[in-house]
Amino acid sequence: MCGIFGFSATGTTEQELITATDKLTLRGPDAGGYYHKKNIGLGQRRLSIIDLSTGQQPMFSKDKSVVIIFNGEIYNFKAIKKELELLGVLFTTQSDTEVIIQAYLTWGISKCLEKLEGMFAFALWDDKIQKLLVVRDRFGEKPLYYTQNEKGVFFASEIKALEGYFDPKKIDKIALNLFFSLTYIPAPHSIYEQVKKLEPGNYLEISADGNYERKQYYDLEQITLQNQQEQITNYQEAKKELREKLFASVEERMVSDVPLGSFLSGGIDSSVVSAIMAKFSKNPIKTFSIGFKEKEYDESERAALVAKHIGSEHTLYVVGHEDLLEIVDETLAYFDEPFGDSSAIPSMMVAKKAGQKVTVVLTGDCADELFGGYDKYLGKHYADQYNKYPKVLRKTFEAVVNKIPHTRKTNQVLRKIKKVIYSASLNPEERYASLTSLGYSEVQKKELLKAGFQEDSMPTIGNYFRKLKGDELSKTFYSDAKLVLEGDMLAKVDRACMLNSLEARVPFLDSKLVAFSSRLPHTFKIDGTNKKKILKDTFSDLVPQETMGFSKKGFGIPLRLWFQKELKEELNSLLSRENIEEQGIFNFETINQLKAEHFANKENHATKLWLLFVFQKWYKKQV
Secondary structure (H helix, E strand, C coil): CEEEEEEEECCCCHHHHHHHHHHHCCCCCCEEEEEEECCEEEEEEECCCCCCCCCCCCEECCCCCEEEEEEEEECCHHHHHHHHHHCCCCCCCCCHHHHHHHHHHHHHHHHHHHHCCEEEEEEEEECCCCEEEEEECCCCCCCCEEEECCCEEEEECCHHHHCCCCCCCCECHHHHHHHHHHCCCCCCCCCECCEEECCCCEEEEEECCCCEEEEECCCHHHHHHHHHCCCCCCHHHHHHHHHHHHHHHHHHCCCCCCCEEEECCCCHHHHHHHHHHHHHCCCCCEEEEEEECCHHHCCHHHHHHHHHHHCCEEEEEEECHHHHHHCHHHHHHHCCCCCCCCCHHHHHHHHHHHCCCCCEEECCCCHHHHHCCCHHHHHHHHHHHHHCCCHHHHHHHHHHHHHCCCCCCCHHHHHHHHHHHHHCCCCHHHHHHHHHCCCCCHHHHHHHECHHHCCCCHHHHCHHHHHCCCCHHHHHHHHHHHCHHHHHHHHHHHHHHHCCCCEEECHHHCHHHHHHHCCCCHHHHCECCECCHHHHHHHCCCCCHHHHHCCCCCCCCCHHHHCCCCCHHHHHHHCCHHHHHHHCCECHHHHHHHHHHHHCCCCCCHHHHHHHHHHHHHHHHHC
């Protein structure tokens, strides 16, 4: 795993290249490498995982005409290497990076990318045709940002390496609104107007004079549409295929020349991945989980149950929320732009602890998006059930619900009930946008933001939902794969691990497994209100039976209480009248009302206040 930076630009120096690249040292603490020739600069910081002795970068073709910097892992590189060797290609290293070079030279960029299975961002300069190709993987596991100015095009794994090549005071208004709606900013947007994220499954073809064209090489929409016409009808066959594909994916992702383990929360997804790893490993695998002193947030007993069942060498770190408070600033700062998924903080903590013992971890992320693990996938079901009741009864019920105060005991249930009530009145696209937007609604944003900063987020959030032909649930699965995975889940995992020089691998995101999931009828995934049905049925023999009945918790932190106690003073300071009026972005009276209602327990505005807190911390540091 690594960090990369580069450019095709005039008036640049090798020292600029080195300085910018070395801002990514946390992503790659083991070594740095640099290539600078005329207008082309390529820099890489390396975290050594495979071929520790001969995998240094930048790496060159035999005739030096092609040079590459690479961040990520190609899981099927050994199979591709064998295929190339049968064609007469000779290799000088055991590295997956060299396989990319030889695949490009043999087949060209299109077929090369079609062959690669992995998580990656890389830049390849072909001196013969004077083209720089900058590529991001199919689903966005690895980040890639770019900007263009009068000198040319600059790109990097993280925004911090691009500082000095764009105006940080120009905020992207669409991104600002997306953040306050979704709690994160999806590609192609970043919080900066002049910086973009390269969308997953795309690459930039950049000329030596600094002009570029963006091209798509992986089209999930077409794959989904095609697979909808080729649905699997036999449940037993589907289970067999799922088992084979996930076993193969886990095995490929266990290839490593450094210590390897897994994150084990005790939930279904991480338990299944860890159990499969245990099947392949000759020795007990290393598993890691985090426990909380506060029992309502603690899942450590679940993880311990699975660890005992699979015979893993389990490490449990028990922390209090005072420990999480200590890393809030460090976590938020590392993202370079506002990121409001609060589970990033405990994720950062478990990555920090695991990184002390291993260099690579496998995770259970993304199974929810593929196999229907979220409550929002039951949105239409609950809306239909609710709308069956007479209108007068619904109105009476809603009046009662609105009078119940938000407390520690009522908060979770109240939030779910209010979501159902609201989504029951919406059309499918509006319902998707509502259930996906965990922050402010469009009405609430108009009250929060000054007129000059308001942009309607719904067209962007609903874009993928509208594009795909199909029923509501098919559109929802596809939209989440395009929007939520890249913008939230994968960004969180990448930053949490990279800050701690730890590589995370996600077996559920194998492209063959993703394509397979779109061939499954909805009833295979969700049976009534039984979510992830096929996943449970397929792997029930690998984990304790109790695991299949556990309700989903996730990484929770007590934001509601923090803003009433430990973080109250800082929140008030960041959201003071002086700061808000100086910024000119927000309406102070709206913010003041949010705080007053929250402090008085009239409403739980924890998420809304957290987004403001996160934005203000970023703004104070960056702008």
